[in-house]
Amino acid sequence: MTIQFNDETFYDDFTFRNSERAIRRFPFPFHEDSYMYSVNLEPHLSLRPGSVYEKTFDVDEHYVSEMRDRARVLSDDPLRCQSLPHMTLAGWDLLELIMVEKAKDYPDLFELHRAGDRWHWINKPLGIEQKFTFLDETTLPCGPMEYITRQAQGDFALLDHRDDNLWMDAGMVTTQADWSLDFDIGMNFYEWHAPVPKAHELGVFQRALKFLLNLQQGAPVRRLNWTMTVNPLLDTSPENYHKWGVQKTSVTSENVGSKYHLRVELQTLFRLPRSNALAFPIRCYLIRLEDLVTVPKWGRRLHRVLRDLPEELATYKGFIRNRPMIVGYLSQFDDGAETSPGIWPD
Amino acid sequence: MPRFQFPKSIQSRPVYGTLTARAGTSHLMLADAEGADALVDLAASATELMARAHVIYIPKATGATYTERLRALKPAQLYVGPSLDAALPRLRKALADAHMGLQIYLAGTEGLIGQAMQEAIAAGYPASAIQTEHRGSVARRVQCVHCKGITEDVETTPFVCSHCGLNLFVRDHYSRRLAAFQGVRVDAEDPGEVPVSEGLYQ
Known part of the structure; x- marks a missing residue:
C-alpha cells in the first residue's frame, strides 16, 4: 500500500505523531496574519498533488488508528451515532459517495464492484470485505451511515433540506470540537x-445558509475551521x-x-442525489505547536493570529486561560518578518 | 403577577408569545401553575372558545389557587392532575383523537411548554398550530450533557445534577427534541472550584 499507516493512540498515552510529510501537508487555516469569522466557502476542487485538498476524501497515515479510536468512543457512548428515521436514504447516499470516491481516488486501498444493486466493497487497510444489496439495510451489519463512517476519517453530519432551512437530522460525531x-x-x-x-451579528450564518440551500449536486464546497x-x-x-x-x-x-495542538477542521459539503440532503463531513487534523513552527511562516503567523484574536473568540474556542503561555511560546518563532500571502509554506 | 421579560438570547432559545383565540374545530389547552392566568385571559377575550375546549391543568405549587377560576370558565373538559408525567397519557390520547382544525394552547413554565410541544410535534401537529405563553417560574428543565439525566425546575446556575451529582452551569443552548437546556460541568478545569450559585436571570 502507498500509505504507511501509523499505530498510535489519541487518548491516555497519546502516542499520535505526524510524520515530516504530514506536517508539510497540514491544512494551515490562516491566509493572513489575523482572523475573523467569514463564510469562506470555496469549491471543493482538487488542488496541489499531495495536499489534503487533492482527493474528495483525504486518507492519511492516521486512518487506521483514527478508525480504532472511533470504535472505542462508540463503544463507550453509542449516542455519538444517531439518525432520525427519515434519514436512512441520505445514509445510503453518503455510503455511495464515500465508496465511489475512495475506490476512484485510492484504487490500491479500496475497491467497489457493482452489478446492479449487488455491491462488493473491499477496504484493505481495515481488512473489511462486504457484499451487500444497495438500499437494503438488512444486508449490512448496521445502518448505512454508521457502516461507512466507521470506515471514514472525520465526523459526518447529514442535513435534511426543508422549510428553507437545513436540519441536522443524522450524524457520526466522535472527533468534535466540543459540541454534542x-x-x-x-x-x-x-x-x-x-x-x-x-458570527450571527456579522450575518455569516444567513449568508452561509442561503449559499448552502442552493448547493448543487456535483459541485461540493469546502471551508476550514480551527481551534486549540x-x-x-x-x-x-x-x-x-x-x-x-x-x-x-x-x-x-x-x-x-x-502539549498544545492546532486543531483544524476541513469541512466539506455535498448535495446528495436521492435524498436531496447535504452531507457535511468535518475532518479533524491535529498538529503540535513544536511541529508547526518547523514551517517558519506558520510559526510567525500563528503567533500574530493568536496574540490579536478578540477575547470573546479565544474564550469560545476554549484556550483563553492558556493564551499567554501559547503566545509566549510562539513569540520565539516570530522575528517580525513579513509573511507571504496565502496558506502554503514558502 | 407581572409577566417576566426574557432578555435577548441566542437563537436556539425558545421565545414565547401571548395566547390569542384562533378559529378552530376544537381547542386543547395545557397549563401549569400561573399558566392558568393565561387561559383565564384567553377565555376573557373569546368566551365562545371554552365550549369546545379541553383543559389539562397541573397546579404544581399553586395548589387550589386557580382551579375554581378555571372551572368557572366552563370548559367542555377540565382535568386537574398532580404532574405532567401523570397527565401525559391523557394528553397523548387527546392528540391522537383530535381532528383537523385542532388549536393547541400551552401556558406556564418552560418545562411544561417544551414537553407539551414535543408531544404535539411527535403527534404530527405543525408548529404553526401551537401557541405558547410563558407565565410564572423561570425555572428551567436541564439535561446534563455528561450523564444525559434531566433535572426539572432548575432555579439556579450552577446546580447539582439530580442524577450524577456533578455541578453544572446552565447554558442558554436549548434542544426542542429534548425540551431541555444544556448543563455542563462548571468545575471541569478546576475540580472543586464551584462558583456561588445564582438565581437564573439575576
Whole structure:
C-alpha cells in the first residue's frame, strides 16, 4: 500500500505523531496574519498533488488508528451515532459517495464492484470485505451511515433540506470540537450555530445558509475551521468534558510546545442525489505547536493570529486561560518578518 | 403577577408569545401553575372558545389557587392532575383523537411548554398550530450533557445534577427534541472550584 499507516493512540498515552510529510501537508487555516469569522466557502476542487485538498476524501497515515479510536468512543457512548428515521436514504447516499470516491481516488486501498444493486466493497487497510444489496439495510451489519463512517476519517453530519432551512437530522460525531450531536440532533442551521459568538451579528450564518440551500449536486464546497486542543485528543466532546477539561491545567511554559495542538477542521459539503440532503463531513487534523513552527511562516503567523484574536473568540474556542503561555511560546518563532500571502509554506 | 421579560438570547432559545383565540374545530389547552392566568385571559377575550375546549391543568405549587377560576370558565373538559408525567397519557390520547382544525394552547413554565410541544410535534401537529405563553417560574428543565439525566425546575446556575451529582452551569443552548437546556460541568478545569450559585436571570 502507498500509505504507511501509523499505530498510535489519541487518548491516555497519546502516542499520535505526524510524520515530516504530514506536517508539510497540514491544512494551515490562516491566509493572513489575523482572523475573523467569514463564510469562506470555496469549491471543493482538487488542488496541489499531495495536499489534503487533492482527493474528495483525504486518507492519511492516521486512518487506521483514527478508525480504532472511533470504535472505542462508540463503544463507550453509542449516542455519538444517531439518525432520525427519515434519514436512512441520505445514509445510503453518503455510503455511495464515500465508496465511489475512495475506490476512484485510492484504487490500491479500496475497491467497489457493482452489478446492479449487488455491491462488493473491499477496504484493505481495515481488512473489511462486504457484499451487500444497495438500499437494503438488512444486508449490512448496521445502518448505512454508521457502516461507512466507521470506515471514514472525520465526523459526518447529514442535513435534511426543508422549510428553507437545513436540519441536522443524522450524524457520526466522535472527533468534535466540543459540541454534542445528541443535544443538537434535530436542530436547524441557526439553532445548532446559536452558541457561536459574533458570527450571527456579522450575518455569516444567513449568508452561509442561503449559499448552502442552493448547493448543487456535483459541485461540493469546502471551508476550514480551527481551534486549540491540549494533547492530541480527537474526542473533545462535551459529553466527556468533565474528564478532559482538566488537561488544560497540565500546560506549563516548558511543555506548551508539545502539549498544545492546532486543531483544524476541513469541512466539506455535498448535495446528495436521492435524498436531496447535504452531507457535511468535518475532518479533524491535529498538529503540535513544536511541529508547526518547523514551517517558519506558520510559526510567525500563528503567533500574530493568536496574540490579536478578540477575547470573546479565544474564550469560545476554549484556550483563553492558556493564551499567554501559547503566545509566549510562539513569540520565539516570530522575528517580525513579513509573511507571504496565502496558506502554503514558502 | 407581572409577566417576566426574557432578555435577548441566542437563537436556539425558545421565545414565547401571548395566547390569542384562533378559529378552530376544537381547542386543547395545557397549563401549569400561573399558566392558568393565561387561559383565564384567553377565555376573557373569546368566551365562545371554552365550549369546545379541553383543559389539562397541573397546579404544581399553586395548589387550589386557580382551579375554581378555571372551572368557572366552563370548559367542555377540565382535568386537574398532580404532574405532567401523570397527565401525559391523557394528553397523548387527546392528540391522537383530535381532528383537523385542532388549536393547541400551552401556558406556564418552560418545562411544561417544551414537553407539551414535543408531544404535539411527535403527534404530527405543525408548529404553526401551537401557541405558547410563558407565565410564572423561570425555572428551567436541564439535561446534563455528561450523564444525559434531566433535572426539572432548575432555579439556579450552577446546580447539582439530580442524577450524577456533578455541578453544572446552565447554558442558554436549548434542544426542542429534548425540551431541555444544556448543563455542563462548571468545575471541569478546576475540580472543586464551584462558583456561588445564582438565581437564573439575576
